Amino acid sequence: MSLFGFSLRPRLPKSAQTAKDRLQILLAHERRDGSDGPDYLPMLQSDILAVIRKYVQIKQEDVDIRMERNDDISSLEINIEIPSPEQEAPARLRSRAKG
Amino acid sequence: MSLFGFSLRPRLPKSAQTAKDRLQILLAHERRDGSDGPDYLPMLQSDILAVIRKYVQIKQEDVDIRMERNDDISSLEINIEIPSPEQEAPARLRSRAKG
Known part of the structure; x- marks a missing residue:
């Protein structure tokens, strides 16, 4: 069952240097025919970003969000560039450092 | 920048009746070359399911999870069948009903 109509294996255009x-x-949220249920994606968007921020510090400019909706499908794409550890001291480690 | 190498528009094999x-x-988590940073996906998996459960009651048998990992990319696929409102009284509504 893949709403995105492809297998899990991401085909990554291998940039020479990542x-x-x-x-x-x-x-992707596919609504059953005639369903007027809630659109979960706008609600999930902020919660998912909050979950990610539990593990890694991300700046707003490193987050790219795209949302699309048609009759029966809504889709949300979140792209995040994660700073390398040298650029980032996760909040948890810093708070431990202060503790 | 798409790790999944395709546009956002999900190509859905339109089942006659959804x-x-x-x-x-x-x-998908692409790790930069030489990165030995943490693999975020196992950590994110349970948190994301918890976020979804805030909005809709889902039974474990309605959740299908696949994870794959190679040298530079880990990917996680979560597929969830959401019961129709008639089959589901979201916890929040029920708790309000009891309130």
């Missing part, structure tokens, strides 16, 4: 870690999240 | 809402979440 400078940063990248995280991509794709969500 | 009986249930479906939610698909795909995560």
Whole structure:
């Protein structure tokens, strides 16, 4: 069952040098015929970003969000460039350092 | 920048009748060359399911999870069948009903 109509194996255009870690999240919500249920994606968007921020500090400019909706499908794409550890001291480690 | 090498528009094999809402979440984490940073996906998996459960009651048997990892990319696919409202009284509504 793949809403994105492809297998899990991401086909990555291998950039010669990957400078940063990248995280991509794709969500698709297919509504059953005649369903007027809620559109979960706008609600999930901020929560998922909050979950990611639990593990890694990300700046707003490193986050790219695209959302699309048609009659029966809504889709949300979140692309995040993750600073390398040298550029980032996760909040948890810093707070431990202060503790 | 698409780790999944395709545009956001999900190509959905339109089943004649869509009986249930479906939610698909795909995560890909590309690690920069030489990076030995943490693999975020196992950590994100349970948190993302917890976020979804804030909005809709899902049974474990309605959740299908696949994870793959190679040298520079980990990917996680979560497929969820969402019961129709008639089959589901979201916890929040029920707790409000009790309130």
